[in-house]
Amino acid sequence: MTLPTTNPAAGNQLTEAQFARVREWVYRRTGIHFGDNKRYFVDKRVTTCVREHGGDFNLWFASLRAGADERFAQQLVNELTVNETYFLREDHQFDSLVRTVMPRIAQARTAARDRSPIRILSLPCSTGEEPYSIALRLLSEWPGIETFDVEIVAADIDTRVLEHARRGEYGARSMHRVPPAVRTEFFERAGERHRVREDVREAIEFTTANLCDTDQMRSFRAFDVVFCRNVLIYFDEISSRRAAENLFGALRPGGFLFLGHSESMSRISPIFDPVRLPEGIAYQRPAIGATA
Template sequence: MADPSPLTSEEFRRLAEFLYRRTGMVFSEAKRYFVERRIAERMSATSCRSFTDYFAQLRNDERREVEELINAFTINETYFYREDYQLACLTTDLLAARLAAKRGRDAIRIWSAPCSTGEEPYSIAIWLLENWKEVDDYDIEIVGSDIDTDVLEAAAEGIFRKRALMKLSPDLVARYFHPLGDERWQILDDLRQSVRFSRVNLVDTRQTRLQGAFDVIFCRNVLIYFDDESRRIAAENLYENLLPGGFVCLGHTESMSRISPLFEVCRYSGAIVYRKPMELRA
């Protein structure tokens, strides 16, 4: 089949609006080449001869193709121990603050959203095992969520290439992964089973609520792809998914102070994080 014609301005607008409503991500004319390349791949995969035919297929709510389209447009740049100063802050400051606010031995819940192919939630698990002496004293639940179903499947499989492991020492790789050959390693089964994965759209309130309440949320390097309204909705959803006194960690270029007034800014020696205020006491 011949390559599809470039999108007209109206077709580009309709597609960008469709993606925005379902993901919160904004695609401007500046990203036209990226958009047209991805849409051409999906049109070829579905044997659609024109954008009109393809868009009609999407509008008819063919759920699997909507998922495939969203998967094609998500960006999954990640690796183990990325921005590890926040992992250090987790074990030196955040967990201590959360335990002080808890009663007894309540479970500790940590959410990685978006989690991409699993490097972040698995990094959290490894970091806790390596750097938190109380790790065996508590029931710790780590949840990884993403809107991209393909990366969630890859995350559950837990197979990684050399680049993903570049910040881990050879000793850590030897202890927590087993080699598969062809410069691929699979994370140990015990760690794979310690993380639960789920599909979540951060601007979908119903989907986020289903995940329950967390002590700490890592939501890094995704809000930069949203517009102001989508950021506000995502921030409100994160707020509702935090326990009182819980923390959210953003990427180093992101600031919750510019998005929502709901959170308190907490400046620790290693990181700036954002806290849901404790409930007022009578």
């Protein structure tokens, strides 16, 4: 997920007080803090929402705060989360998953005679390229996929991108790193676009989730691996710590967490152990009984 910078040449339509009220509401709802450099971006999208609901800011915001119609809140969240991604982004982490993490998990399952599915969470999943990338790498490169059941859950706060993800249709920009052999095996043509094969689409569960909503995140439990990339950089210290605690709760003891290349859990919370894998850094929820 990326948030664009402001256009300093453009005028603002919201008053300072209105901008402050919207910014506070968004922060409390999502954990994302919009600085003054995002003023034009916020203004443009808020005024779109206000215009579509009658044109009166005060009436619109009163309804938003009161929760009278959840569509108001969801529309604003959708407008303010701009998603940018593509298949096999930061693919060294998928290398880690296939070559190191999944074999370790499979070995531990075998030793414990545990036949439960290996569970992977992609949050935020944006338009679906990340969870589909996980599935494609496992299907094409991990031999254990023939032996172990794998469940992939993909979640995002933005309902529009989830609909895009469920359709699984992508243009050239999203597909530019997908090898031709993988395109042939796992995609079908849909006009000028490529669509993920139906059985792969149906194997992934897409759902809504707010990473900073602790009550909502309690439904995400017992994951072996979590990908949570390029979102914590938009949180302040308090929101980042809350998100870290929610990610900790989503993982099994011993489970692995992957963050974006510019993110470091070590600067946020000490509850995870950094793990140096052959392909890069990940973070691990300590196993039960582990000692420092």
